[in-house]
Amino acid sequence: xxxxxxxxxxxxxxxxxxxxxxxxxxxxxxxxxxxxxxxxxxxxxxxxxxxxxxxxxxxxxxxxxxxxxxxxxxxxxxxxxxxxxxxxxxxxxxxxxxxxxxxxxxxxxxxxxxxxxxxxxxxxxxxxxxxxxxxxxxxxxxxxxxxxxxxxxxxxxxxxxxxxxxxxxxxxxxxxxxxxxxxxxxxxxxxxxxxxxxxxxxxxxxxxxxxxxxxxxxxxxxxxxxxxxxxxxxxxxxxxxxxxxxxxxxxxxxxxxxxxxxxxxxxxxxxxxxxxxxxxxxxxxxxxxxxxxxxxxxxxxxxxxxxxxxxxxxxxxxxxxxxxxxxxxxxxxxxxxxxxxxxxxx
Amino acid sequence: xxxxxxxxxxxxxxxxxxxxxxxxxxxxxxxxxxxxxxxxxxxxxxxxxxxxxxxxxxxxxxxxxxxxxxxxxxxxxxxxxxxxxxxxxxxxxxxxxxxxxxxxxxxxxxxxxxxxxxxxxxxxxxxxxxxxxxxxxxxxxxxxxxxxxxxxxxxxxxxxxxxxxxxxxxxxxxxxxxxxxxxxxxxxxxxxxxxxxxxxxxxxxxxxxxxxxxxxxxxxxxxxxxxxxxxxxxxxxxxxxxxxxxxxxxxxxxxxxxxxxxxxxxxxxxxxxxxxxxxxxxxxxxxxxxxxxxxxxxxxxxxxxxxxxxxxxxxxxxxxxxxxxxxxxxxxxxxxxxxxxxxxxxxxxxxxxxxxxxxxxxxxxxxxxxxxxxxxxxxxxxxxxxxxxxxxxxxxxxxxxxxxxxxxxxxxxxxxxxxxxxxx
Numbered sequence: 001x002x003x004x005x006x007x008x009x010x011x012x013x014x015x016x017x018x019x020x021x022x023x024x025x026x027x028x029x030x031x032x033x034x035x036x037x038x039x040x041x042x043x044x045x046x047x048x049x050x051x052x053x054x055x056x057x058x059x060x061x062x063x064x065x066x067x068x069x070x071x072x073x074x075x076x077x078x079x080x081x082x083x084x085x086x087x088x089x090x091x092x093x094x095x096x097x098x099x100x101x102x103x104x105x106x107x108x109x110x111x112x113x114x115x116x117x118x119x120x121x122x123x124x125x126x127x128x129x130x131x132x133x134x135x136x137x138x139x140x141x142x143x144x145x146x147x148x149x150x151x152x153x154x155x156x157x158x159x160x161x162x163x164x165x166x167x168x169x170x171x172x173x174x175x176x177x178x179x180x181x182x183x184x185x186x187x188x189x190x191x192x193x194x195x196x197x198x199x200x201x202x203x204x205x206x207x208x209x210x211x212x213x214x215x216x217x218x219x220x221x222x223x224x225x226x227x228x229x230x231x232x233x234x235x236x237x238x239x240x241x242x243x244x245x246x247x248x249x250x251x252x253x254x255x256x257x258x259x260x261x262x263x264x265x266x267x268x269x270x271x272x273x274x275x276x277x278x279x280x281x282x283x284x285x286x287x288x289x290x291x292x293x294x295x296x297x298x299x300x301x302x303x304x305x306x307x308x309x310x311x312x313x314x315x316x317x318x319x320x321x322x323x324x325x326x327x328x329x330x331x332x333x334x335x336x337x338x339x340x341x342x343x344x345x346x
Numbered sequence: 347x348x349x350x351x352x353x354x355x356x357x358x359x360x361x362x363x364x365x366x367x368x369x370x371x372x373x374x375x376x377x378x379x380x381x382x383x384x385x386x387x388x389x390x391x392x393x394x395x396x397x398x399x400x401x402x403x404x405x406x407x408x409x410x411x412x413x414x415x416x417x418x419x420x421x422x423x424x425x426x427x428x429x430x431x432x433x434x435x436x437x438x439x440x441x442x443x444x445x446x447x448x449x450x451x452x453x454x455x456x457x458x459x460x461x462x463x464x465x466x467x468x469x470x471x472x473x474x475x476x477x478x479x480x481x482x483x484x485x486x487x488x489x490x491x492x493x494x495x496x497x498x499x500x501x502x503x504x505x506x507x508x509x510x511x512x513x514x515x516x517x518x519x520x521x522x523x524x525x526x527x528x529x530x531x532x533x534x535x536x537x538x539x540x541x542x543x544x545x546x547x548x549x550x551x552x553x554x555x556x557x558x559x560x561x562x563x564x565x566x567x568x569x570x571x572x573x574x575x576x577x578x579x580x581x582x583x584x585x586x587x588x589x590x591x592x593x594x595x596x597x598x599x600x601x602x603x604x605x606x607x608x609x610x611x612x613x614x615x616x617x618x619x620x621x622x623x624x625x626x627x628x629x630x631x632x633x634x635x636x637x638x639x640x641x642x643x644x645x646x647x648x649x650x651x652x653x654x655x656x657x658x659x660x661x662x663x664x665x666x667x668x669x670x671x672x673x674x675x676x677x678x679x680x681x682x683x684x685x686x687x688x689x690x691x692x693x694x695x696x697x698x699x700x701x702x703x704x705x706x707x708x709x710x711x712x713x714x715x716x717x718x719x720x721x722x723x724x725x726x727x728x729x730x731x732x733x734x735x736x737x738x739x740x741x742x743x744x745x746x747x748x749x750x751x752x753x754x755x756x757x758x759x760x761x762x763x764x765x766x767x768x769x770x
Binding site: 046154156160246252291 | 384429432437456
């Protein structure tokens, strides 16, 4: 009992000193609590389905940000990882009767392999050339899907997969939990030594190489890690829809991921997550104006990019928080001195 | 006095509320969700067909269920399935959980319909498919009857039969060429837009044409949105093909038909050209689309007594001829009749009636087989072949096929330049 109380007190101190000092961290905490508590207030299947899909796509968008935002490997064909994992999970589930808890991680391994397949030939490419080459891969795979209908199910895809769990609430917690855990993992990687190297590769690859960093290995690693997390989302998607079809490989899927990420704010992991959590449910909300739905969506994205080129979340964060010029720690916008080093803030 | 006034106002307001809500509570409408990509012509067809049927039924007082006449209320379910499958599933969930629809009709893209079907089955809602042709949608019923029994396909006939009809029409043209024009060894040029759905059709054409006693002169695959196909037509002409077999669903069908007429390619055209099913085809081709033939569902012929009145009313109401997704018209009627016969809108009871129903619809006599697929063949739903003849989209098939000729059907016409090639 005493041990529990001591730990709780410790946790309380951490929350007070590390979370409650910044509005952005409070926002993240509120988001996590709200996400986990939602089924207590409503179990409306429509609402839960939207949040389930939002969580799946949030993980996908964050995995794109890991590769394209942090490492600068502009990937226009992210649907490849998503689709490969969805098909792999579907085949394993249906042909080998592997349940979702096995087929989803194995599907993600498929995503890793897809990352390698794309990563190796793209190592020497940069910018627009890399973007266009990556765009080609899901299109090629879609051709293969249609060319081998007996294996891939052709235009109909592979259907009849096992359910993720027995209930909608179960699906909700699995997808929501996966999204939170894996996004946190990605964020931790970007915050680590490896993350700093990935960041440096994006800024100046030649300088990195001259510093003795094996950039090829790190770039390939970024493709594989991104492929793994995108693969998890692909596997989850396949089991929620109970189908892995050609739509998972469509160009539209790849472009949506980019739109969500750019809207939310790249190079942050949480930006793309916020982007999906705003835009995906918003499209549903706009069903009352079916004809203008896509127009409003496009207009909002355009406006955001015009006035907030860094994305919505970094823009809001910069408005309410300041970065210390000396120690780079973040502070509440109203503070005049840094909370860490006491330096005067602008 | 002031208090008394307030009391009277509240009393009157209360009476007004009770007065207005009374009839609405007494007659609860039957809600039918019309699912389709509403921003596209296919979804418009779904909605228009269902609207017309609901209008007619409601004008007659509604559907007699359990001694009460209940009106039909349609719920527009915009699935956006061409662009996003998750959108389609969300729309279905919204219709079922929020709008509390009793039945569902529509659907178009097979991949999306599979997922939509699962959502409807989870909720035990009858879903009548009016758009997706893939056979697997119905084989699910035979494989897992208890779960999928709420699914029925009304239109189109499944893709296996669609393929069969196209080849029968091709065989009819071939027979006419042999008999009427004296051509002995026929070769066929296959021209199909480069799209995934065309792969099995092209493969089937290559496989079956030799079995039908015809050679394959070559296969051409233009882009679905090509604006110019003169290169392909020139190559077809040089291949000396006797028949051109088309498979187009996109806009390429217009330049093909137009340039075919301009270049006067001496080979009749048969197959699928979705653009040629539309009213605007003649104008779009500047009248050059004469003799273009296509598989079709509706034409102004007497398939049954209901076809022409439906065709004319649809044309008058919406300013265009119905496409096959407008089969939601028959679907709504079918549901209304089944609910009346069952005396309830309970899904299990209505399924039992639908399984035994033999209903005269606008596209033929509807009988569902064991897999809940609409039966194809003479005396049932046959599908049609139509040909543009001097500005009119005429029904040309079935014509004396297994004893079936619908009133108003005319023989297939060959272009003068085709006749000239063989009758020198």
